[in-house]
Amino acid sequence: MRADGTVIADLTAELEKLHAASFGWAMSCCRRDQTAAEEVLQTVYLKIIEGTARFRGEASFQTWLFAVIRKTAISEHRRSRLWQLRDVALRSSSNQSRTGVETPDAVFEKSEAQVRFQKALRTLPTRQREALHLVFYEDLSLSEAAFVMGISIGSARQHYERGKRRLRRVIEQTESDYGIHWRRKENPGAI
Amino acid sequence: MEFIGDEKRIQALFSEMRFQDVQIAPPFSELLNRDTTHPSRFNLALAFSVAVLLGVIGTAGWWEVRRFHKTTSPVVSTEIAPTSSALEESAVPAAQTPIKRKSVAANRPERLRRRLVARESALELATNRALVNEATAISSWTSPTDALLSSSTAEVLKTLPQLNENANQLKSFLNSSNEEER
Numbered sequence: 001m002r003a004d005g006t007v008i009a010d011l012t013a014e015l016e017k018l019h020a021a022s023f024g025w026a027m028s029c030c031r032r033d034q035t036a037a038e039e040v041l042q043t044v045y046l047k048i049i050e051g052t053a054r055f056r057g058e059a060s061f062q063t064w065l066f067a068v069i070r071k072t073a074i075s076e077h078r079r080s081r082l083w084q085l086r087d088v089a090l091r092s093s094s095n096q097s098r099t100g101v102e103t104p105d106a107v108f109e110k111s112e113a114q115v116r117f118q119k120a121l122r123t124l125p126t127r128q129r130e131a132l133h134l135v136f137y138e139d140l141s142l143s144e145a146a147f148v149m150g151i152s153i154g155s156a157r158q159h160y161e162r163g164k165r166r167l168r169r170v171i172e173q174t175e176s177d178y179g180i181h182w183r184r185k186e187n188p189g190a191i
Numbered sequence: 192m193e194f195i196g197d198e199k200r201i202q203a204l205f206s207e208m209r210f211q212d213v214q215i216a217p218p219f220s221e222l223l224n225r226d227t228t229h230p231s232r233f234n235l236a237l238a239f240s241v242a243v244l245l246g247v248i249g250t251a252g253w254w255e256v257r258r259f260h261k262t263t264s265p266v267v268s269t270e271i272a273p274t275s276s277a278l279e280e281s282a283v284p285a286a287q288t289p290i291k292r293k294s295v296a297a298n299r300p301e302r303l304r305r306r307l308v309a310r311e312s313a314l315e316l317a318t319n320r321a322l323v324n325e326a327t328a329i330s331s332w333t334s335p336t337d338a339l340l341s342s343s344t345a346e347v348l349k350t351l352p353q354l355n356e357n358a359n360q361l362k363s364f365l366n367s368s369n370e371e372e373r
Contacts, residue, residue, distance in 0.1 A: 045222070164198070
């Protein structure tokens with residue numbers, strides 16, 4: 001069933017407004033693989049515009065959109081796992097910067113801290129990474145993050161806290177490996 | 192959400208990441224209108240069924256090769272073959288006491304087991320046949336001293352007295368004479 005013209009226009013405007021945030025979330029869901037993130041995002045947009053995925057107002061449009069992106073990314077990942085294996089050679093030869101394998105220039109442009117941070121983020125379990133991303137990157141509350149992840153708020157809080165602790169540990173470890181030692185202010189009320 | 196301490200640092204790193212993502216993000220309209228044709232999308236279900244089929248064929252082939260090697264190798268029998276002297280002592284035909292062989296193929300898969308059982312039963316049959324022949328030979332055995340007991344008058348002792356007639360003729364004569372008397 002196709003939505004009518006005005007609804008499509010409204011949806012498109014809403015999607016465009018949230019496009020940057022959606023892209024960041026899609027990147028996170030696709031483990032920083034840009035091509036996969038773009039494909040997922042395009043699929044989600046088409047799903048919404050064609051009426052396959054319909055917003056029923058259980059949450060805000062943004063959290064619903066993020067939940068759709070997450071589910072689509074998971075299903076796309078499952079469907080294309082073998083295809084990606086087969087296609088790795090082709091894609092890496094055609095355009096490296098679009099596959100998540102960054103060119104040396106791009107890596108150089110990033111700060112060292114950012115590179116270490118992204119490496120540390122990759123070591124986190126998916127749920128913890130998702131919780132941290134939704135809270136810190138997308139500025140969502142824990143209840144909104146729980147809705148996006150399809151879990152209870154208690155579980156979301158646990159993933160968030162554990163993820164934070166683990167991320168801090170990993171970053172500290174990498175910094176000590178790099179010989180960087182600096183004391184940060186301990187805040188007992190943070191956790 | 193208010194961030195404090197380490198959280199601020201984590202948020203700063205996430206903000207930096209967001210800034211980079213915004214730079215590489217494709218424009219909304221371009222992404223929406225992009226050609227969706229993929230280079231021949233891999234059909235996972237088809238790939239799975241083909242993989243399963245290949246697996247089955249491979250396993251069957253491997254099994255067949257294994258079975259061939261097993262069946263061509265000699266099967267060691269744990270049974271001690273019966274000697275003729277033992278048979279004489281028992282004086283019972285071997286066919287009545289079929290030899291029980293231990294099943295070598297007790298734990299083999301069904302096809303191989305059936306084949307081995309058939310082979311074993313054929314072997315049993317051949318062994319039993321040889322034993323039956325031996326038993327027949329034994330039953331028709333005569334003592335070598337029998338010849339000493341035979342004499343030229345032995346025939347006279349075994350037959351009825353005759354008056355120039357053989358026994359059959361005598362019988363018929365007796366029957367006919369009896370009927371005439373009646």
